[in-house]
Amino acid sequence: MNVAKLKGLMAERGETQKDLAKILQCSTRTINNKINGKSEFTASELNTLSIHYSVGADIFLKSNCT
DSSP states (O other), X not given: OOHHHHHHHHHHHTOOHHHHHHHXXXXXXXXXXXXXXXXXXXXXXXXXXXXXXXXXXXXXXXXXXX
16 A cells, blocks of 8 residues: 555645545544554545545555555
8 A cells, every 4th residue: 555645645635544534434543553564455535535535546566666
């Protein structure tokens, strides 16, 4: 997961982890764990994020180096 890209998109919209939790219908702790690499985003969550941010889901899968 390219967390830096997700954080950038969140910042562009002024969204917090709490906002993201509402979008993905989970707890803020779950979002925090996913952003910090303690657990993974599911394919369904990536799809929801891509729709929410109007980007292709593959943008979240690319490494931070590309």
